[in-house]
Amino acid sequence: MNMMSVCLVAALAPLAGAITAGLFGRQIGRAGAHWVTIIGVALSMIASAIALRDVMDGNLFNGTVYTWATSGGMRFEIGFLIDELSATMMLVVTFVSLMVHIYTIGYMADDPGYQRFFSYISLFTFSMMMLVMSNNFLQLFFGWEAVGLVSYLLIGFWYTRPTAIYANLKAFLVNRVGDFGFILGIALVLVYFGSLDYGEVFALAPGKATERIGAEIGVQWPLITAICICLFIGAMGKSAQFPLHVWLPDSMEGPTPISALIHAATMVTAGIFMVARMSPLYELSETALSLILIIGAITALFMGLLGIVQNDIKRVVAYSTLSQLGYMTVALGASAYSVAIFHLMTHAFFKALLFLAAGSVIIGMHHDQDMRHMGGLRRRMPITWITSLIGSLALIGFPFFSGFYSKESIIEAVHLSKTPAAGLAWIAVTVGVFITALYSFRMYFLVFEGKPRFEVHGSSDAQHGDDAHAHHGPVDPHESPAVVWWPLVALAVPSIVVGAIAIGPLLFGGYFGDSLQVLSKHDVVGKIGEHFHGWLAMGLHGFATVPFWLAAAGVALAWYLYLRRPDIPAKIQSAVRPLYNLLDQKYYMDRFNDWFFAGGARSVGGGLWRFGDVGVIDGVLVNGSAKLVAWLAGVARKVQSGFVYHYAFMMIIGVFVLMTWWFLHL
Numbered sequence: 001m002n003m004m005s006v007c008l009v010a011a012l013a014p015l016a017g018a019i020t021a022g023l024f025g026r027q028i029g030r031a032g033a034h035w036v037t038i039i040g041v042a043l044s045m046i047a048s049a050i051a052l053r054d055v056m057d058g059n060l061f062n063g064t065v066y067t068w069a070t071s072g073g074m075r076f077e078i079g080f081l082i083d084e085l086s087a088t089m090m091l092v093v094t095f096v097s098l099m100v101h102i103y104t105i106g107y108m109a110d111d112p113g114y115q116r117f118f119s120y121i122s123l124f125t126f127s128m129m130m131l132v133m134s135n136n137f138l139q140l141f142f143g144w145e146a147v148g149l150v151s152y153l154l155i156g157f158w159y160t161r162p163t164a165i166y167a168n169l170k171a172f173l174v175n176r177v178g179d180f181g182f183i184l185g186i187a188l189v190l191v192y193f194g195s196l197d198y199g200e201v202f203a204l205a206p207g208k209a210t211e212r213i214g215a216e217i218g219v220q221w222p223l224i225t226a227i228c229i230c231l232f233i234g235a236m237g238k239s240a241q242f243p244l245h246v247w248l249p250d251s252m253e254g255p256t257p258i259s260a261l262i263h264a265a266t267m268v269t270a271g272i273f274m275v276a277r278m279s280p281l282y283e284l285s286e287t288a289l290s291l292i293l294i295i296g297a298i299t300a301l302f303m304g305l306l307g308i309v310q311n312d313i314k315r316v317v318a319y320s321t322l323s324q325l326g327y328m329t330v331a332l333g334a335s336a337y338s339v340a341i342f343h344l345m346t347h348a349f350f351k352a353l354l355f356l357a358a359g360s361v362i363i364g365m366h367h368d369q370d371m372r373h374m375g376g377l378r379r380r381m382p383i384t385w386i387t388s389l390i391g392s393l394a395l396i397g398f399p400f401f402s403g404f405y406s407k408e409s410i411i412e413a414v415h416l417s418k419t420p421a422a423g424l425a426w427i428a429v430t431v432g433v434f435i436t437a438l439y440s441f442r443m444y445f446l447v448f449e450g451k452p453r454f455e456v457h458g459s460s461d462a463q464h465g466d467d468a469h470a471h472h473g474p475v476d477p478h479e480s481p482a483v484v485w486w487p488l489v490a491l492a493v494p495s496i497v498v499g500a501i502a503i504g505p506l507l508f509g510g511y512f513g514d515s516l517q518v519l520s521k522h523d524v525v526g527k528i529g530e531h532f533h534g535w536l537a538m539g540l541h542g543f544a545t546v547p548f549w550l551a552a553a554g555v556a557l558a559w560y561l562y563l564r565r566p567d568i569p570a571k572i573q574s575a576v577r578p579l580y581n582l583l584d585q586k587y588y589m590d591r592f593n594d595w596f597f598a599g600g601a602r603s604v605g606g607g608l609w610r611f612g613d614v615g616v617i618d619g620v621l622v623n624g625s626a627k628l629v630a631w632l633a634g635v636a637r638k639v640q641s642g643f644v645y646h647y648a649f650m651m652i653i654g655v656f657v658l659m660t661w662w663f664l665h666l
Helices: 003-023 025-056 082-107 113-132 137-155 162-193 198-208 223-238 247-254 255-264 266-279 286-307 313-333 339-364 382-396 402-416 420-450 481-507 524-529 535-542 546-564 566-577 577-584 584-640 644-664
Strands: 059-069 074-082
Touching: 003 025, 003 059, 003 074, 003 082, 003 113, 025 074, 025 082, 025 113, 025 402, 074 082, 074 113, 074 137, 082 113, 082 247, 082 266, 082 339, 082 382, 082 481, 113 137, 113 255, 113 266, 137 162, 137 247, 137 255, 137 266, 137 420, 162 198, 162 223, 162 247, 198 223, 223 266, 223 286, 247 255, 247 313, 255 266, 255 313, 266 339, 286 313, 286 420, 286 577, 286 584, 313 339, 313 546, 339 382, 339 402, 339 481, 382 402, 382 420, 382 481, 382 546, 402 420, 402 481, 402 524, 402 535, 402 546, 420 546, 481 524, 481 535, 535 644, 566 577, 577 584
Parallel strands: none
Antiparallel strands: 059 074
């Protein structure tokens, strides 16, 4: 099988499954829907593994599938670029997607939209594959918008719930803000480079490093900086970076499997992948790199703080995702693109694990998501417990777990970076280690340790939107079925070992080749490599580093506050009420957006309606013209009276006027 055939199978197999389950779901039934989509994603994963093997053998591929359109000598094409970066992303995306598909069989077993859900998640996988496999900006934009559209459908999957509809509309609109900048960046590339092909654009980029735009409006912006910032605005929306992060926590309204798929390896990492793919452009703009550092640092630190006050188990994991995306963005700003992709990969495994484990807990709690109603689940759900513990240890960067190698590399890369704002970013990501450990193990201790708090609790369906899932009365948690916990085990294994296995080749072995380009003055990964002596030595050294002790302090504090002295958090909350309210209200950003943007749009719309529609269109054009016709008709009615002497009088007046005009012009 040649590479083009492999690429087509990898991209189109999930699409075939999505179409079959979506259009013929009634005919093939529930089992048919999950089998056809799982087989499609499995074929895609196998094709991705074949592509990665070929790439490792040195067989890169960059080819056009077909020309979509030709306009003014410009060719708009659909094509694939299979190199080390895209092949890695393909395998990560398809593996996590396959685990989510299998898990969904158990989680959505009683849902009436079973076939529709499988169609959506398979379509989502196809969209992400088109994005990561693209060799040009046109196809990148197609995949970019497709994942946004399908995420809209998935977040609002339970469309009878007003909160779900609000959440998916919010996600859609916030992403449109980022996508406006993204398409501006692509437009600048098309205008000034005359091509949308990655290879051609990257080859021309160094020659345009000093070119400036904006003279027509009296400014002088560096072209490359303008392109990079516009593209990064798109990444801020898709990868939920401050201040375009507000959609992601609300997207928890969707079913848990899609929370894992969106927030682990696919949609939110699209922005990270895009910036890494565009490394030949970003290396030419230190201004853009500094902006990326600042935005990533703010997201990593301040979004992590919000996880401390959440009581919904899925929202804690969601804010964890925001914070970890901030870490990846910081790595990009430090020109450590390989480290960012490394953390993207390790994060995909342990974050999908944490989301799916949270879903398993939710099943055991009869769809109650409030951690205050849990406790003591370790003995009742042992597999969910141990896999959650593995995911949490990987998340906080405990030595020898996968998250340790990638997170430690990010902190070290930022510490060595000379890019402006790197010092500020280093403080943010270092302090973030303590915060991550605190909220992660707060969740762990509240859910799995301590005394059970659910015997007297009667829960109603907080997760599902229909009465078929409702439960009332005492809760008796037990381990989830095998179809749910098998994916947890499958994800727990790479959450432990993939960091140690991959750190050497990915960061210091030249794995990414020319797919990532870094200028020598920005090569912080090379500096880290000078002190790298293998995964074992790095893991042992991790016990002596500041981040480890910060993480240990976070775990210890969580243990003391939520197991040893559970009365203290309430006292702290009362003592620092303004700070708690600030975090509980998510820095009041939702309120500001509702007041300023949504309220402003409503006010402008209301004003246009009152003055434009009612005043001008209805009042002047429609009703005004009718009144004018009526007035003219009234005047004519008075003249056309029907009396002969009125007509004779008008004739005399007319003759008089005509004679006067004639005499005046003699």
